[in-house]
Amino acid sequence: MGCALLIPFTFGLPPVQGLLMLLGIFCGGIYGGSISGILIRTPGTPSAAAATLLDGYPLSQKGMAGKAIGMSTIASFCGGTTGAIIMTFLSPQIAKIGLKFGPPEFCALAVFGLGMIITISGRSILKGIISAIFGLMITTIGFDPLSGVPRFTFGSQNLLGGVTFVPALIGLFGYAQVFRNIEKILVLPPVKSKVENILPKFREIRSTLKTIFKSALMGTFIGSIPGTGCDVAAFITYGEAKRSSKHPEKFGTGILEGVAAPEAGNNAATGGAMIPMLTLGIPGDAVTAVLLGALTIHGLQPGPLLFRDHLDIIYPIFAGMIMAQFILLIVGLSGARVFARLINVDRRILTPIIFFLCVVGSYAMRFSFFDVGLSLIIGIIAYFMEYYGYPVSPILLALILGPMAEQNLRRSLIISHGDPLIFFTRPISTAFITLAVIVIITSYYRIKRAAEREAHRISIDRERDEKNEETEI
Amino acid sequence: MSAGFPAKDIILICPWSAGGSTDTISRTLVKNAKKYFGVNVNVVNKTGGMGAIGMGAVATARPDGYTVGMITFQLSTYRLMGLAKLSYRDFSLIQLVNQSPAAISVAADSKWKTLKQVMDYPKKNPGIVTVGHSGAGGAWHLAIASIATQNNVQFNYVPFDGAAPTRTALIGGHIDVATTGIDEMLQLYKAGKVWILAVNNLVRHPLFPEVPTIEEAGFPNPHPILDWRGLAAPKGVPKDRMEVLIKGFKKCFDDPEFRKLAKELGLPLVYKDPKGFEEFLKGMEETLEPALKSVGLLKPME
Amino acid sequence: MRRADIIVGTGLIILSAWFFWYASAYRKATIYYYGPNFFPQILSIMMSLCAVSLIVKAIRGDVLPQEDRIDPKGFIRMMVAIGMCIGYLLIMQVIGFAMGTCVFLFALMTFLGYRDLIKRIASSVVSSLIVWAVFRYFLIIPLPTGIFSFSF
Numbered sequence: 001m002g003c004a005l006l007i008p009f010t011f012g013l014p015p016v017q018g019l020l021m022l023l024g025i026f027c028g029g030i031y032g033g034s035i036s037g038i039l040i041r042t043p044g045t046p047s048a049a050a051a052t053l054l055d056g057y058p059l060s061q062k063g064m065a066g067k068a069i070g071m072s073t074i075a076s077f078c079g080g081t082t083g084a085i086i087m088t089f090l091s092p093q094i095a096k097i098g099l100k101f102g103p104p105e106f107c108a109l110a111v112f113g114l115g116m117i118i119t120i121s122g123r124s125i126l127k128g129i130i131s132a133i134f135g136l137m138i139t140t141i142g143f144d145p146l147s148g149v150p151r152f153t154f155g156s157q158n159l160l161g162g163v164t165f166v167p168a169l170i171g172l173f174g175y176a177q178v179f180r181n182i183e184k185i186l187v188l189p190p191v192k193s194k195v196e197n198i199l200p201k202f203r204e205i206r207s208t209l210k211t212i213f214k215s216a217l218m219g220t221f222i223g224s225i226p227g228t229g230c231d232v233a234a235f236i237t238y239g240e241a242k243r244s245s246k247h248p249e250k251f252g253t254g255i256l257e258g259v260a261a262p263e264a265g266n267n268a269a270t271g272g273a274m275i276p277m278l279t280l281g282i283p284g285d286a287v288t289a290v291l292l293g294a295l296t297i298h299g300l301q302p303g304p305l306l307f308r309d310h311l312d313i314i315y316p317i318f319a320g321m322i323m324a325q326f327i328l329l330i331v332g333l334s335g336a337r338v339f340a341r342l343i344n345v346d347r348r349i350l351t352p353i354i355f356f357l358c359v360v361g362s363y364a365m366r367f368s369f370f371d372v373g374l375s376l377i378i379g380i381i382a383y384f385m386e387y388y389g390y391p392v393s394p395i396l397l398a399l400i401l402g403p404m405a406e407q408n409l410r411r412s413l414i415i416s417h418g419d420p421l422i423f424f425t426r427p428i429s430t431a432f433i434t435l436a437v438i439v440i441i442t443s444y445y446r447i448k449r450a451a452e453r454e455a456h457r458i459s460i461d462r463e464r465d466e467k468n469e470e471t472e473i
Numbered sequence: 474m475s476a477g478f479p480a481k482d483i484i485l486i487c488p489w490s491a492g493g494s495t496d497t498i499s500r501t502l503v504k505n506a507k508k509y510f511g512v513n514v515n516v517v518n519k520t521g522g523m524g525a526i527g528m529g530a531v532a533t534a535r536p537d538g539y540t541v542g543m544i545t546f547q548l549s550t551y552r553l554m555g556l557a558k559l560s561y562r563d564f565s566l567i568q569l570v571n572q573s574p575a576a577i578s579v580a581a582d583s584k585w586k587t588l589k590q591v592m593d594y595p596k597k598n599p600g601i602v603t604v605g606h607s608g609a610g611g612a613w614h615l616a617i618a619s620i621a622t623q624n625n626v627q628f629n630y631v632p633f634d635g636a637a638p639t640r641t642a643l644i645g646g647h648i649d650v651a652t653t654g655i656d657e658m659l660q661l662y663k664a665g666k667v668w669i670l671a672v673n674n675l676v677r678h679p680l681f682p683e684v685p686t687i688e689e690a691g692f693p694n695p696h697p698i699l700d701w702r703g704l705a706a707p708k709g710v711p712k713d714r715m716e717v718l719i720k721g722f723k724k725c726f727d728d729p730e731f732r733k734l735a736k737e738l739g740l741p742l743v744y745k746d747p748k749g750f751e752e753f754l755k756g757m758e759e760t761l762e763p764a765l766k767s768v769g770l771l772k773p774m775e
Numbered sequence: 776m777r778r779a780d781i782i783v784g785t786g787l788i789i790l791s792a793w794f795f796w797y798a799s800a801y802r803k804a805t806i807y808y809y810g811p812n813f814f815p816q817i818l819s820i821m822m823s824l825c826a827v828s829l830i831v832k833a834i835r836g837d838v839l840p841q842e843d844r845i846d847p848k849g850f851i852r853m854m855v856a857i858g859m860c861i862g863y864l865l866i867m868q869v870i871g872f873a874m875g876t877c878v879f880l881f882a883l884m885t886f887l888g889y890r891d892l893i894k895r896i897a898s899s900v901v902s903s904l905i906v907w908a909v910f911r912y913f914l915i916i917p918l919p920t921g922i923f924s925f926s927f
Contacts, residue, residue, distance in 0.1 A: 025522055033522075062686045102647030103631075120891050123839050126829060130787065133822045137794060140815045143523050147811045148609030148770045149801055150556055157529060157557050159521035182856045183849035183885055226641050281660050282637045289637075297497050299737055304661030348889035352880050355860065362904055366520045367917055372864060376857065382851075388779050391838045403718055406814040407634060413809045414631055415647070450714070484917065515915050 015298035027324040031076040038068045042174035050396050051234035055258025066340035070199040072263045075212050079264030082216035083271025084321035094224045095279035096217040103411035104423050108432035110405035116239035117442040122391040129331030131390050135398025156334045158370040166365040167375040172392045174358040175379025181351045208260040211241050219265035223272025228281040230266040231400050237265030243443040251448040478714050483514045486542035488527025499543050501734045509530040509724040520612045537710035546612045546700045549757045555772035561754040564705035569745035573700040575616035576655035578667045588670040588690040598694040599627040605639045605648035610770050612700040613652040616673050619764040656739035662740035673697045680739045696760045776841045780833035781830040787826035791819035836886035
């Protein structure tokens with residue numbers, strides 16, 4: 001959203017400066033969104049930070065906000081740099097792979113992404129799936145571009161475009177948390193950020209390095225597929241980190257890997273998303289769509305010829321992407337201490353201000369009070385959902401992937417005249433579906449086994465405690 | 474009264490999101506507005522509801538002349554498709570800014586080289602040729618559908634969500650034919666990745682002089698469906714202020730910088746004064762009605 | 776949690792039945808084989824399956840332990856705060872964005888029991904003015920102006 005709001009501002013600048021400013025906002029926004037996600041459980045950028053807060057917010061509640069921000073900064077830097085370097089050297093080659101994605105492939109990719117519900121469901125997988133289906137139902141609201149029919153709009157023009165992402169996001173996380181804070185304001189003990197251990201220790205960084213680089217590579221690839229961006233990358237890398245971890249049950253309770261993986265993934269995806277935009281004129285996600293527009297405003301047409309005719313623009317873009325990573329590393333590490341102090345502000349002052357920012361945030365996307373109301377209602381629903389054990393992150397994932405899954409499913413079936421074999425006769429789509437099945441099954445068993453192990457350990461502990469008590473008596 | 478108008482900045486509501494082509498046109502159009510109005514014209518994106526939110530906001534804005542808006546092709550279809558009770562009759566029209574014709578394209582390595590081949594193939598194999606377009610009920614869907622119906626050809630329509638995915642699918646080989654705005658194919662055409670079979674208009678496009686019109690390709694179409702964009706103010710703006718707006722925006726339209734950008738983007742600029750604009754929109758609705766009917770989307774609101 | 780699961784499950788079954796029925800009206804809407812009803816109906820079938828298994832699990836006693844309860848007093852406080860927010864959205868149309876925000880922030884801080892008067896006033900005025908100024912002058916976003924001609 002930052003990009004969209006700031007386009008007019010860059011309009012008066014010379015092309016290269018204007019573009020670099022937008023690129024900086026793009027990279028910085030994807031990274032910066034995680035800070036508010038960690039501190040107040042409200043992602044600052046619509047797309048990226050929703051996976052980061054799964055572990056980031058619990059960390060800050062433990063008083064380790066500084067460490068979480070530090071970790072997120074380092075992971076973002078590594079991810080972003082990887083993405084930018086891959087973009088610089090391999091753009092044309094990767095663009096060719098992107099073209100192989102037709103409707104069946106996109107559908108399979110969406111199914112693969114939705115498989116991550118298993119890993120972000122928290123305590124009950126069934127309830128996570130229910131949340132996700134609920135989210136998918138929400139995505140069917142609005143004008144259906146495939147058939148030209150408005151669905152579930154009840155005659156409201158405001159619903160014609162569907163439930164937009166930003167108000168939903170603010171409702172699911174921002175408002176829900178504000179309501180919870182107001183309800184518990186007298187009960188909850190104040191959180192104190194331990195300012196002294198602000199940066200992650202070297203040992204901690206080293207232990208996450210493997211996760212970071214795996215996530216960075218995956219993120220770049222996901223970002224480079226036209227139509228999928230940082231948000232999808234964040235969820236998939238988080239899911240993969242949890243699935244392949246030795247201790248999946250600790251994800252969601254506040255561990256550094258849970259911050260490192262999605263941050264590396266979504267920042268790498270910024271570089272990835274630039275690839276189809278620059279080489280083919282096809283935006284990788286909503287933000288690059290804005291960048292694409294910015295290029296045209298400055299009189300440049302992205303596409304195959306940009307690389308031939310406008311190297312004077314392309315090289316600064318590459319350099320700028322890499323520079324942006326260094327700047328966010330410096331700003332992030334030096335600012336972490338200040339940001340972390342923010343949650344030491346008295347809740348009775350901070351909560352109203354966050355409340356107000358949620359109102360402003362849901363309004364500013366399209367200057368609509370309808371969105372503010374919608375956001376409030378979603379917030380109330382999300383507030384109750386959390387009390388009854390229904391995780392809200394799957395809703396978000398469903399909102400991101402729902403339209404992609406539905407449209408490409410139907411599109412594929414239209415192309416194949418209704419033959420579902422189209423998904424299994426094409427190599428990439430078959431690969432993704434197989435991968436999805438493997439990931440869903442293995443993560444289900446791994447998480448279940450880890451949970452059983454945990455339960456077993458607790459019961460042994462309890463027995464031991466009881467025994468000790470007996471002997472003491 | 475007009476002496477004091479405009480006394481403060483004018484707001485131009487763009488019903489589509491920042492970075493899109495309507496947004497680009499709006500912003501370039503008013504870039505030098507200060508020269509002609511004495512005040513700035515600020516573009517505000519009010520998106521949602523397939524553009525109906527932004528256009529509706531213009532129609533219901535305070536009619537003091539300080540709020541104007543871009544209106545686009547979708548306005549011609551809302552009422553006919555039963556999406557919203559909104560049509561050009563709810564506005565005081567200012568001017569038509571541009572008209573874009575549809576381009577019917579195939580990938581560069583396609584086995585078809587002329588429109589005739591494409592249209593003949595389904596006669597023997599109905600429903601096999603996949604035609605991608607950028608959304609049901611959109612200008613490009615209706616453009617190809619009306620040509621197909623007139624010539625009794627059955628295509629297998631594959632709707633996409635916007636022009637960019639349609640283009641990707643075409644050069645990726647996932648669909649056989651694509652209909653998009655001709656300007657949206659400019660880059661890929663220049664790079665030799667797509668081959669444009671025909672432009673759905675009465676005249677050739679200045680940037681694509683070698684692309685035949687639909688009639689030259691063998692399929693006469695006297696009332697082509699065109700995408701359009703224009704400017705409008707809410708109903709009830711005082712006459713003298715409307716005069717100022719009409720004159721001022723005409724000057725913006727003639728601004729050399731705006732002309733230059735439109736040329737680079739391949740957007741054919743067509744000016745029509747309020748009266749001509751209204752006639753054009755009236756004719757457009759008459760053309761659209763049978764086209765919508767042929768694809769089963771005609772559900773007019775009374 | 777057991778009772779809650781059964782109630783929610785039943786509600787979801789009703790919801791998905793309604794969803795299925797409502798979507799079926801779209802079937803004849805277009806000429807495509809896989810029309811706008813296709814996906815919503817698949818979803819409602821999946822949802823009802825999940826809801827049934829939720830109920831079955833609940834009856835068998837396989838439920839999550841309740842970790843946290845809604846504090847009744849806090850719940851009322853929350854509802855009042857939401858009411859204040861709605862009031863804020865309405866009053867903003869009359870007295871403008873910046874002033875409405877000041878009043879709202881001050882009122883909510885007072886309601887939540889913050890004592891220090893000076894800090895209350897300072898933080899509400901400063902935060903509303905910052906956001907207002909950024910919107911008004913930097914991003915040029917239209918905000919409700921209220922009855923005053925100068926948009927404050």
